[in-house]
Amino acid sequence: MGCRNIDIPELSFFLCPLQVFDVQRKVTYRNLSTWYTELREFRPEIPCIVVANKIDDINVTQKSFSFAKKFSLPLYFVSAADGTNVVKLFNDAIRLAVSYKQNSQDFMDEIFQELENFNLEQEEEDVPDQEQSSSIETPSEEAASPHS
Numbered sequence: 001m002g003c004r005n006i007d008i009p010e011l012s013f014f015l016c017p018l019q020v021f022d023v024q025r026k027v028t029y030r031n032l033s034t035w036y037t038e039l040r041e042f043r044p045e046i047p048c049i050v051v052a053n054k055i056d057d058i059n060v061t062q063k064s065f066s067f068a069k070k071f072s073l074p075l076y077f078v079s080a081a082d083g084t085n086v087v088k089l090f091n092d093a094i095r096l097a098v099s100y101k102q103n104s105q106d107f108m109d110e111i112f113q114e115l116e117n118f119n120l121e122q123e124e125e126d127v128p129d130q131e132q133s134s135s136i137e138t139p140s141e142e143a144a145s146p147h148s
């Protein structure tokens with residue numbers, strides 16, 4: 001669930017970043033502030049959710065994690081291991097992301113939208129026309145099966 005190998009500008013493409021920490025490892029909680037500051041530098045308005053993971057191992061749902069409160073961010077208690085709240089988390093994150101995408105005034109989103117459109121145009125250009133595609137052989141199901 002970590003994201004330390006992803007640059008924040010790249011991360012900011014996702015329209016509802018999840019800041020996940022491990023309830024058993026304090027350092028992961030402490031690191032949230034650094035990630036959050038960096039995120040806000042690039043995306044001041046983007047919705048963000050704080051996720052306390054691994055609640056199957058230790059019951060911390062009564063504990064108040066001040067980071068989320070301090071920045072008025074929604075906080076979800078989840079377990080990626082047993083699935084507690086995972087679907088709810090992603091449903092809500094998608095809702096926030098869609099709403100943000102529809103209402104965003106952020107110029108970064110306009111840029112990403114342009115890039116998305118550009119990619120689509122490129123893909124259309126790359127798709128061979130009907131005549132060419134009919135001559136392309138597709139492997140049979142049997143040949144494509146990894147077990148054959």
Ligand SMILES: Nc1nc2c(ncn2[C@@H]2O[C@H](COP(=O)(O)OP(=O)(O)OP(=O)(O)O)[C@@H](O)[C@H]2O)c(=O)[nH]1
Nearest residue numbers: 001002003053054055056057078079080081082083
């Ligand atoms: N008990 C429990 N273990 C979990 C849960 N989520 C992940 N783990 C375990 O935690 C370990 C790290 O999980 P990863 O998915 O590699 O997460 P990561 O953020 O890349 O982990 P780090 O390398 O610790 O930063 C693995 O052994 C997982 O099985 C959870 O909800 N509950």
